[in-house]
Amino acid sequence: xxxxxxxxxxxGVAEGKSVNKDEDVFHFVSYIPIDGRLYELDGLKEGPIxxxxxxxxxxxxxxxxxxxxxxxxxxxxxxxxxxxxxxxSDRKMKYTERLTQLQKQMEESGMETDSIQAEVSRLRLxxxxxxNKIKQYQLENIRxxxxxxxxIVEVLKILAKEGQLLPLYEKAKAKAIEKESKKLKx
Numbered sequence: 001x002x003x004x005x006x007x008x009x010x011x012g013v014a015e016g017k018s019v020n021k022d023e024d025v026f027h028f029v030s031y032i033p034i035d036g037r038l039y040e041l042d043g044l045k046e047g048p049i050x051x052x053x054x055x056x057x058x059x060x061x062x063x064x065x066x067x068x069x070x071x072x073x074x075x076x077x078x079x080x081x082x083x084x085x086x087x088x089s090d091r092k093m094k095y096t097e098r099l100t101q102l103q104k105q106m107e108e109s110g111m112e113t114d115s116i117q118a119e120v121s122r123l124r125l126x127x128x129x130x131x132n133k134i135k136q137y138q139l140e141n142i143r144x145x146x147x148x149x150x151x152i153v154e155v156l157k158i159l160a161k162e163g164q165l166l167p168l169y170e171k172a173k174a175k176a177i178e179k180e181s182k183k184l185k186x
Contacts, residue, residue: 030087031067033060040067092130099123 027043033054040049051067054060068084075081102120106112159165 031064038063038067092127092134095123095126095130099127 028041029043030041031051032039032041036054036056038051038054038060040051042049052063054063072082072084099120102116102123106116156165159168
């Protein structure tokens with residue numbers, strides 16, 4: 001995606017679907033350094049919260065780490081109230097930019113050293129791997145969003161019609177009982 005606002009929200013609540021009171025509602029909280037200051041962006045708050053300055057001689061991560069740790073410690077062990085994620089730069093874009101720089105450097109200097117050729121090959125392979133990773137993510141997203149219920153219902157109907165549903169159910173039930181009894185013995 002070119003920008004965050006251009007990305008489809010594949011992880012959000014589907015349009016037209018309302019969240020009932022028994023469902024958990026999620027929102028995002030982000031931390032971002034801008035002009036030597038650290039800001040918290042909370043989806044449930046009206047605007048950014050200034051968390052203070054980021055010293056010039058340190059990384060903003062050193063400033064945000066204790067803030068995140070404090071927030072995590074608020075919850076009891078075993079509770080899951082958050083998922084920690086990071087926004088990272090696009091590796092494919094970084095590799096492509098570096099490859100372009102090397103190709104320009106070779107054109108301008110007229111020299112092709114073994115080390116430059118090795119780096120070009122490594123970058124081309126890395127770009128290909130990133131493209132494959134993106135294709136895999138897209139495929140997983142399609143599978144995750146697909147409604148398999150009609151297929152499952154049809155398979156169950158066919159198994160019932162063929163007289164195989166109850167025997168399969170009994171076999172699975174026996175396996176589950178056996179597994180549970182082994183678990184209790186251990």
